[in-house]
Amino acid sequence: MAFDLIVRGGTLVDGTGVPGRPADVGVAGDRIVAVGDLSGVDPGGVAAWIDATDLVVAPGFVDPHGHSDGTVLVDGALASHLLQGYTTQLSGNCGDTLAPVTDLAREAVEIALAEVGLEPTWRTFGEYLDTVDAMPLGPNVAFLCGHNTLRSAVMGTRHDAPSPADAQAMARLLEEALDAGAIGLSTGLIYPPGIHARPEEVSALVRVAARRGGLYASHIRNESSGLFAALEEALAATRSAGDSARLQVSHLKAADRFVHGRAAEAIGMLEAARAAGLDVGADQYPYTAAATALQTVLPPWLLAVPVDETARALRDRTVRARIRDEIAVGIPGWENAAADPGWDGLVLTASPTHPGWAGRPLADVADDAGCDPLDLACDLLADDGLTTQMTIHCMTEVDVETILAAGWVAVCTDAGGRRPGHPVLDAGVPHPRAYGSAPRVLGRYVRERRVLPLETAVAKLTSVPAARLGLPDRGVVRAGAFADLVVFDAATVADRATFGRPAVPPAGIAAVVVNGAVAARDGVETGARPGRLLRRG
Numbered sequence: 185m186a187f188d189l190i191v192r193g194g195t196l197v198d199g200t201g202v203p204g205r206p207a208d209v210g211v212a213g214d215r216i217v218a219v220g221d222l223s224g225v226d227p228g229g230v231a232a233w234i235d236a237t238d239l240v241v242a243p244g245f246v247d248p249h250g251h252s253d254g255t256v257l258v259d260g261a262l263a264s265h266l267l268q269g270y271t272t273q274l275s276g277n278c279g280d281t282l283a284p285v286t287d288l289a290r291e292a293v294e295i296a297l298a299e300v301g302l303e304p305t306w307r308t309f310g311e312y313l314d315t316v317d318a319m320p321l322g323p324n325v326a327f328l329c330g331h332n333t334l335r336s337a338v339m340g341t342r343h344d345a346p347s348p349a350d351a352q353a354m355a356r357l358l359e360e361a362l363d364a365g366a367i368g369l370s371t372g373l374i375y376p377p378g379i380h381a382r383p384e385e386v387s388a389l390v391r392v393a394a395r396r397g398g399l400y401a402s403h404i405r406n407e408s409s410g411l412f413a414a415l416e417e418a419l420a421a422t423r424s425a426g427d428s429a430r431l432q433v434s435h436l437k438a439a440d441r442f443v444h445g446r447a448a449e450a451i452g453m454l455e456a457a458r459a460a461g462l463d464v465g466a467d468q469y470p471y472t473a474a475a476t477a478l479q480t481v482l483p484p485w486l487l488a489v490p491v492d493e494t495a496r497a498l499r500d501r502t503v504r505a506r507i508r509d510e511i512a513v514g515i516p517g518w519e520n521a522a523a524d525p526g527w528d529g530l531v532l533t534a535s536p537t538h539p540g541w542a543g544r545p546l547a548d549v550a551d552d553a554g555c556d557p558l559d560l561a562c563d564l565l566a567d568d569g570l571t572t573q574m575t576i577h578c579m580t581e582v583d584v585e586t587i588l589a590a591g592w593v594a595v596c597t598d599a600g601g602r603r604p605g606h607p608v609l610d611a612g613v614p615h616p617r618a619y620g621s622a623p624r625v626l627g628r629y630v631r632e633r634r635v636l637p638l639e640t641a642v643a644k645l646t647s648v649p650a651a652r653l654g655l656p657d658r659g660v661v662r663a664g665a666f667a668d669l670v671v672f673d674a675a676t677v678a679d680r681a682t683f684g685r686p687a688v689p690p691a692g693i694a695a696v697v698v699n700g701a702v703a704a705r706d707g708v709e710t711g712a713r714p715g716r717l718l719r720r721g
């Protein structure tokens with residue numbers, strides 16, 4: 185047998201969850217062709233070797249929840265992810281995607297792309313995928329089609345319910361996206377315009393996705409006091425879509441004091457649905473802070489108008505008085521992060537007009553400016569055209585570890601590809617999950633805190649998410665599978681990215697192989713771009 189690459193002498197943790205065992209891995213072309221004792225192979229005939237003595241050999245990590253829709257077009261290497269061992273990433277999450285583009289959706293797509301300095305050159309979802317396909321890629325990438333984008337494409341900034349014709353038009357655009365290769369549908373029900381969608385609007389689209397075997401990935405309507413109702417809404421949409429419906433609950437968490445300590449209940453609710461035969465999965469990033477758009481502190485009615493109108497309204501004192509009241513009292517169903525965790529728990533991470541504030545708690549910046557945090561937030565959002573980003577320190581370690589211990593919950597990054605020092609891809613002071621998620625699970629939670637065994641953690645990073653994406657030949661090391669591999673040192677693997685200094689790749693990742701080509705060695709990219717665009721089916 186001829187080999188292009190042999191990874192020899194390591195402990196194979198194959199992604200299925202079974203105990204690690206000594207095994208060499210032989211690769212020919214883009215496939216694994218042999219797993220076992222390859223010590224008898226004539227070394228002269230093998231182009232490349234990786235010595236994995238004292239190291240773990242695992243399938244390449246699969247990120248089921250990423251946001252590289254725009255950044256992949258700036259730099260297809262996705263360095264922040266590749267250097268963690270990710271060999272596949274699913275983007276298009278949380279409802280916002282960069283296609284389809286219609287005249288009505290153009291503004292939203294243009295705003296999103298402006299953050300990475302680009303403009304759309306495509307209209308259909310298929311044309312967007314073709315644009316990505318033309319990029320040299322580090323890891324493999326795949327995409328969901330977002331409900332917010334579909335809604336904007338058909339309804340613009342309207343926030344009423346879709347007419348039958350609107351609903352049909354959204355369904356048709358989703359079908360086109362799925363047929364072009366989208367992995368499924370995503371929703372982001374805390375963001376405009378999805379926040380205005382009633383459950384039946386979403387259910388209708390979940391049925392469209394289900395008919396084609398597509399995944400339904402949902403950033404649910406509420407991860408705080410309304411967590412259980414929001415989970416039930418996602419489950420109900422999935423049940424109503426028939427046997428082929430498949431749900432992925434995005435970045436599962438218990439995000440405010442009403443639900444702190446109740447992660448086990450959320451896990452139990454989803455496990456009951458799984459036991460009843462529903463195809464339900466979930467993912468999680470291993471941190472106690474979330475990250476999202478600062479505009480989510482605004483009450484939903486304010487997110488119901490075009491961006492420039494919202495920005496104008498935010499300068500208005502009477503509008504601010506109403507916001508202040510609503511934050512104090514709350515609105516049923518609305519996540520209210522300005523009240524819980526409160527302004528002290530919100531840290532600015534990116535602002536185009538005030539880049540120097542990135543990394544600072546919003547309350548501190550307001551203190552320095554001698555103003556109220558809400559006034560500062562309103563001014564900043566208006567200045568930034570609502571694009572300001574933040575982290576929210578809102579979870580408990582106990583809940584994070586409870587969710588992490590569930591073997592069926594995949595690990596994700598919830599981040600787009602970044603690159604240290606890059607003028608666009610290193611802007612701001614983002615959440616460290618972009619650089620540290622996978623090694624943090626392996627270092628902090630497996631080795632240090634012993635929350636879960638290594639083999640379970642590797643499965644949660646590989647075969648579990650690969651199954652959600654519908655990739656039977658990835659996420660596992662066996663003869664015949666694609667040669668996506670990561671070699672790491674279980675004794676030293678660790679995240680080094682922190683909230684203060686996030687753009688730091690991890691320690692202990694010895695090699696990353698994508699489709700049979702070595703893409704990183706000892707924390708350094710080789711320059712190879714072996715990744716592919718993966719289309720559904």
Ligand SMILES: [Zn+2]
Pocket residue numbers: 277278372403434435
């Ligand atoms: Zn999300």
